[in-house]
Amino acid sequence: MSESRLREQVCLLARxxxxxxxxxxxxxxISVVLDDGGLLMTPTDASLGFLDPARLSRFDAQGRFIDGDKPTKEAPLHRALYESRSGSRAVVHLHSTHSVALSMLPDVDPASVLPPLTPYYVMRVGDTALVPYHRPGDPMVADAIRGLAGRYASVLLANHGPVVAGTSLTAAVNAIEELEETARLFLLLRGLHPRTLSPAQVEELSHVFGNDHHHG
Structure with a gap:
């Protein structure tokens, strides 16, 4: 996809x-990898509802900021996911309400914050890891993500929000939206002991749809 088309897509999906x-x-x-190995990233203090395609932050293949508005302070977070998840072409980070709420619950398993409630969570997201709280922009967040060694495309930052890598911008957006919807379902069903997908059902999804996500 051309750079101009990608710029438009970032702004469209962000809005x-x-x-x-x-x-x-x-x-x-949001960030996305360009054909030349560089990156487009949304600027600091910019609302995702009102982005200008021409003003997105542009980095070259060596990671140098070369053009556009000043990049988000979360840039190291994006880089950590690209470094540890080969094949990632886009990263999306949101402060979506139900995912943030989930990240504050005391009894959440940091290795797998959500059970396999729906096939689409299993297929689009897989497992989500919980990373302990660090202030936004703290380099320690990037270190914590690198410490997960690429095992997760989906990470929840405690008291902050989700960050998800995908093989394309649409894949990353679909995955983070699926994560938010599953977090919402989880909170709605909390204490009601819902049926989750069995290991055999999860395995069947992996077999039929060929994803490499794991659960439990």
Whole structure:
């Protein structure tokens, strides 16, 4: 996809998520890999609802900032996911309400924050890891993500929000939206002991749809 088309796609999908309340104010950020190995990233203090395609932050293949508005302070978070998840072409980070709420619950398993409630969570997200709280922009967040050694495409930052890598921008957006919807279902069903998919059902999804996500 051409750079100009990718710039438009970033702004279109960002606005879509903003308008549906998946992130608010100037929260959330998106990055995408360009054909030359460089990166486009949403700027700092920019609302995802009102991005200008021409003003996105542009990095070259060596990671140098070369053009556009000043990049998000979450840039190291994005880089850590690209470094540890080979094949990632986009990273999306939101402050989506139910995912943030989930990240604050005391009894969440940091190795797998959500059970396999739906086939689409298993297929699009897989497992989500919980990373302990660090202030936004803290380099320790990137270190914690590198410490997961690429085992997760989906990570929940405690008291902060989800960050998800995908093989394309649409894949990353679909996965983070699926994560938010599953977190919402989980909170709705909390204490009601819902049926989850069995290991055999999860295995069948992996076999039929060929994903490499794991559960438990």
């Amino acid at each position: 879509s998520m903003f308008e549906r309340g998946l992130t608010h104010g100037s929260s959330g950020n």
